[in-house]
Amino acid sequence: MNRNRLRATLASAILLLTAGCTTSTSNPPDSAGTPAYRPPEQVRNATVVWSAESDVNLFDSHSTLVRAAAEALEVAVLAGPEKSYPGFDQAVTDPTTRDIYFRSGSRATAYGTLYKHIFDIIPTNGGFTALTCTLFKEFAYESEHGYKIPQSGRRGNALSITFSNIASSHTEIPRATTTSTPASTTPSPRTSGPAEWEAPEDNLFEGWTIEPGSADDYRSERCAPWIATLEPNAPAETETVTTDSPPQALPAYPGWPKLH
Template sequence: MRLIGRTGWSATAAAVLLAAACATDSHPDRALTTSTTTPRRSTVPAADYTFPTEWAGNYTFQWSAADGIDLAAPNAAVVRAFAESKRLAMSVGNTLSYPGYSAAVSAVDWLNTPDGGAYPVGAEHGDWQLRWSGTFLARIMRIQLQPKGFAAAYCLDYTNVADSIDGGSTYRWNRPGQRGEPRRGWLIGFTAQDLADNIPDQPVTTSLTPGPPDRAPHYNVFEGLRVTRAWGPTPHDVDSATLVEACTTWTRNNPQTNPVGIDSVHRRIPADPPPDPTPPYPGWPGRHG
């Protein structure tokens, strides 16, 4: 068996705005069932995949990890790809998210976002309206090996990201939490199963050349894996409740560039211009030269 130690939406518009940064993560029962028959972006081979900035917005992820977790290890790469794909799918749908993501999460109903993304909800066809700009901070909190797979949890801090629900025409900063309450991150977890037995763990080989990291992978990070369960941000057991506390502490210690303070009377303000993202970290092997 390959060791995976491969050592890896109508309520109201206001409610949707609040959801734009996080509520799809927190309300799986609100997952969409609409579909798009005329997507504006086509699927491409994994090697030709590029991050769809024109449909999703100009944002990146900056990752860190708990002690003992190597962000470059295969399992950690799966965690990073899951989190980034899940966020991207809210704008473009599962099929047009990272290579392999749609198939990998097909068994988890609330993760199935239709082509066209998650806004406007209830539209006959997705209109590609949801965008973000800035940098998501994320941290892998735990990876636990299992007999045939692994379970993982990560924390997402969306404080320094502005959102748009009009296709990027305007962006807005959101107050990072309830007024007067400390900032909190969102803890998300999932379980991945290795579909094949007796396959040695081997590094992914590509023809990519060294250089600055790219925003999205050019290979199927989920190859040979299936996500069998996902949860969050409500903890599903005692151990994950402890992780929620760690996620909250980490988020509160992160620097805040969002100008809307937690005590602000404004729930959101215009972001004009929207924030520029920092380079992705660690990002994905790039195509250069």
């Protein structure tokens, strides 16, 4: 199966499940007077909880970019790329990728908590590729027949995201490092804080192009060990159930700071 068909399979799995700030004159958000970004209503009742492998720092610059891009992709699928995170629509430039992920007609509202995990970050010539996993556990899409809750199979949903630095297309960029301690593989759930979708208020993608999807995606086994830590009784394959009420969202982790 070629690269485009695999990316289309992954995107179709997502699409099948989915059937205003003002500027203060006394304290403007920035010199241009641009309002801070707010997530669209399609995701405001949902959250994302992140974790990472022990050798991946969830808070360094590369992981921060990965978190933003993966979340922005979810928003783009649900609400359209023009309503996703600042700069994301412009950063995804490949026409085939845009057609797969940004096609119209499958907008929906999400509820509950989506679990995401950074498996690895691999430096490339001019950027890096992140390998991520997603678990649908207490997460639902609203439909005319109720709330559709996809139950992840034991393999979860694998997705790679490739980042290319526009200004350094021929320079190898090393793995980002910080002095902080990497996050544990499975963080303890937060019991306080807003149970609503959090997002970066500014453009984190400036200077990068982003390409979701690669040939080893969707059916990869790499997510299975992580899935087992959160959902040891996960079914062999993905299942979807429909309920009359949506799942409750947990507070986002690590979330995004409020700057404006």
